[in-house]
Amino acid sequence: MYPFSYTRASDLRTALRAGADGGRYVAGGTTLVDLxxxxxxxxGTLVDISGLPLREVTATKGGGLRIGALMRMAEIAAHPTVRALYPVISQALELSASAQLRNMATIGGNVMQRPRCTYFRDVTAACNRREPGTGCGAREGFNRTHAILGTSEQCVATHPSDVAVAFAALEATVHLLGPAGERTVAFADFLLRPGSTPQREQDLRPGELITAVEIPAQPRPLRSGYLKVRDRQSYEFALTSAAVALHVRAGVIRSAKVAAGGVGTVPWKLSAVEQRLIGARPSEALWAQAAEVAAEGAHPLAHNGFKVELLKRTVERQLRVVGGTR
Amino acid sequence: MSTEPPAGESTGLTRRTFVATTVAVGGVVAAGELTAGASAFAAAPATAEPVPSTRVSVTVNGRQLTVTVDNRTSLLDLLREHLGLTGSKKGCNAGACGACTVLVDGRRVNGCLTLAVRLESAEVTTIEGVANGDRLHPLQQAFIDRDAFQCGYCTPGQIMSGLGCLREGHTGSAEEIREWMSGNLCRCGCYVKIVRAVEQAARWK
Structure with missing residues (x-):
């Protein structure tokens, strides 16, 4: 580890000033310290923001949620309001990492997680994300766990977060505070696909800080849940995953929110699946028919072709679980 | 591309001896100040740039300490290399095995991913602080009763994580314990008995 100076921000203004001076924000630190x-x-400088007042979950009008960026994963997962309104969020969190890590990691940091790609983590390997222009070791290397959607010539790493998949499904927004003031970015626009600039991972300006993630109100009643498929049953990243939220009224699906994890360079919203669901009546046949388009546009690599079929089955199964036809 | 981090993070025998001496002098230490890290290393060349360090007050197993740490020092290294508390183990040093699990302000965390510099005013409990004198904690006793280890390397982390699991109330069934203890790996494969030990301690509670 290289030496760094350390400063503890006692309030937002101090934090932003330190951030604008090139300081790197640290909250839970579980990704950053490891890397x-x-x-x-x-x-060169760590700015400790863990003491800032961004640690509340607030129910917003109509059944939305505002989650303070410094809430720890464990706190959000256990929060009664979150559990009652959005099981998909608490489930995604509890299926992530370990109890110890969930006690440390914050929701802002979770969204900001860097890739788990082994070539990214190995400083002797080629990686365009870590060192632009050096190439991508994964493209022709061991890429069994890598992305099949949203990839580019430059990078094929997946986004590792589970809860971000739920946020993508629910069309969350990210609240930011920076030297130029506040702004809000749609979750779908916040995390960037690698394209030709894989080193740019978020729509974040210099010195900006995530203050909250907001879930917009959804039509009720809402049934939601998260399914994660992985190489071992716990404490492992997703090979595929599905976040599903359905609003059914008078026997018809009026609203469907579906996204997938473990398959995209960013959490992957499955709009084509949603379109097949909206206006239809729940049935076994419908789940299969909707899931059939889950992997549309996929570009498998040498070792991850299995993810195409696995993704469809993951989505179908979770539609069945949440849709409740069995 | 430079891949070699500068020296200073790891600690040699000399410093360990130096610190051990300091700790011994200060049965004290409550009031005294302990300096830990590269900047304190007497043998460091005089021309070397001072390594960024910070003073931090932290309570470890009920004992209050003020230490000056190289900012890079993890809680795990502070415990093992500077305070002589070697019960917490360094398995992966990357948050993947749980051998370094300790309680910080009552919550189980990975000591290897916790920077010591961030622990101002925190209360840390390690495996050394779990027994009451010679009387073992019921979970420690349960690990013995249930024969829940072979080599024992992961055991301190398992027990600290088990304490967290008990406190969080995730001991409703063997399945629940397995899931909520999954952050602790055991390469001897004692999982079945570890679950039984946590179950036994949960019943005792």
């Missing part, structure tokens, strides 16, 4: 030890990350 600093691997020398993938080499910040």
């Amino acid at each position: 600093m030890r691997e020398t993938v990350e080499r910040p």
Whole structure:
């Protein structure tokens, strides 16, 4: 690990000033400290923001949620309001990492997670994300766990977060605060696909800080849930996953929110699946028919072709679980 | 591309001896100040740039300490290398095995991913602080009763994580315990007995 200076921000203004001076924000630190030890990350200054007042869950009008950026994963997962309104969020969180890590990691940091790609984490390997222009070791390498959607010539790493998949499905917004003031970005626009600039991972301006993630109100009653498929049953990243939220009234699906994880360079919204669901009546046949388009546009690599079929089955199964036809 | 981080993070025998001496002098230490990290290393060349360090006050197993740490020092290294508390183990040093699990302000966390510099005013409990004198904690006793280890390397982390699991109330069934203890790996494969030990302690509670 390279030496760094350390400063603790007592209020937002101090934090933003330190951030504008090039300081790197640290909240839970579970990704950042790990990557600093691997020398993938080499910040000169750490700005500790864990003391800032961004640690509340608030129910907004109509049944939305505003989650303070410094809420820990464990706190959000256990929060009665979150559990009551959005099981998909608490489930995604509890299926992530370990109890220890969930006690440390915050929701802002979770969204900001860097890829788990082994070539990214290995400073002796080629990686366009870590060092633009050096190439992508994964493209022709061991890419069994890599993305099949949203990839580019430059990068094929998946976004590792589970809860971000729920946020993508529910069309969350990200609240930001920076030297130029506040702004809000749709979740779908916040995390960037690698394209030709894989080193740019978020729509974040210099010195900006995530203050909250907001879930817009959804039509009720809403049934939701998260399914994660992985190489071992717990404490593992997703090979595929599905976040589903359905609003059914008078026997017809009026609203469907579906996204997939473990398959995209960013959490992957499945609009084509949603379109097949909206206006239809729940049935076994419908789940299969909707899931059939889950992997549309996929570009499998040498070792991850299995994800195409696995993604369809993951989505179908979770539609069945949430839709409740069995 | 430079891949070699500068020296200073790891600690040699000399410093360990130095610190051990300091700790011994200060049965004290409550009031005294302990300096830990590269900047304190007497043998460091005089020309070397001072390594960014910070003073932090932290309570470890009920004992209040003020230490000056190289900012890079993890809680795990502070415990093991500077305070002589070697019960917490370094398995992966990357948050993937749980051998370093300790309680910070009552919550189980990975000591290897916690920067010591961030622990101002925090209360840390390690495996050394779990027994009451010679009387083992019921969970420690349960690990013995249930024969829940072979080599024992992961055991301190398992027990600290088990304490967290008990406190969080995730001991309703063997399945629940398995899921909520999944952050602790055991390469001897004692999982079945570890679950039984946590179950036994949960019943005792």
